Amino acid sequence: MSILLEETSNRLLPRIVLIACGSFSPPTPMHLRMFEIARDHFEMCGSHKVIGGIVSPTHDAYGKKGLAPGKHRCAMVKLALQSSSWIRLSEWETLQDGWSRTQAVLQYHQNFMNNYINSPDLDNMNGDDNHVPGWLPPSLRERRDPVQLRLLCGADLLESFAVPGLWAEEDIEDIVSNHGLVVISRSGSNAEKFIFESDILTKYQRNITLVTNWVSNEVSSTMIRRLLSRGQSVKYLIDDLVIEYIKQFGLFQSKTNSS
Ligand SMILES: Nc1ncnc2c1ncn2[C@@H]1O[C@H](COP(=O)(O)OP(=O)(O)OP(=O)(O)O)[C@@H](O)[C@H]1O
Ligand SMILES: NC(=O)c1ccc[n+]([C@@H]2O[C@H](COP(=O)(O)O)[C@@H](O)[C@H]2O)c1
């Protein structure tokens, strides 16, 4: 197929935007690889056009052990994204008064995009200040058809749906039925089995895309924090710019900060 023909057929594909919610304390290459793996998958299937990616660090009030302050996590994500042409940071969660449920995060970003697409005066959507948030995919306005925001996650996050009291049943249903999930395999997790064992996930299975990561990388933020707290090197494990930032602000170095 010629490039021109491919482009023409791509224009007809339903558009999706991927959003990854997490701690990103600190961001690792695997956080961003998830986006590349997912986009490749949709491109190979030819089922959807991925027009953007959003990284949404959670609010400090999430309270997880080892969570650096939101402004630092956002700054590190921004640095890690410098080389990406299509993945962007959304600071929205970190700027709220408290922690937001993931369903609310999806709802906010989805509504914003819907309004943006449908706004007659796209540039002035927010009134006088002419401001559009940095996380909006630049090509959103190229077409007026709806864009679906899908939650991108590793299989471990999917499995956390079963942790008692962590997720509301109605949130899980809303996420899978109205948005959809893109799940990247992760060693130690079995997404297929997990879906099989869940009635709600099985019911909406058509909205869940499982993608196998064939080039696995065991790096995790926990491991990075552990090495840093011991004063050990993390070079070649995470982005050099992120390492510089961590050093500059002395993050993850004291025992109280590490996990
Ligand atoms: N190696 C990996 N393979 C697949 N998914 C991953 C991997 N590392 C992180 N993710 C996914 O990235 C998202 C953000 O995760 P998170 O911020 O918890 O990263 P993490 O490296 O698991 O950190 P921590 O060790 O603090 O839990 C989640 O959806 C998680 O499943
Ligand atoms: N009920 C919910 O919506 C709910 C529960 C637990 C975690 N989460 C989110 O999932 C992500 C998990 O991140 P971690 O894997 O770093 O714990 C965070 O973005 C967090 O806000 C959402």
Ligand SMILES: [Zn+2]
């Ligand atoms: Zn994690």
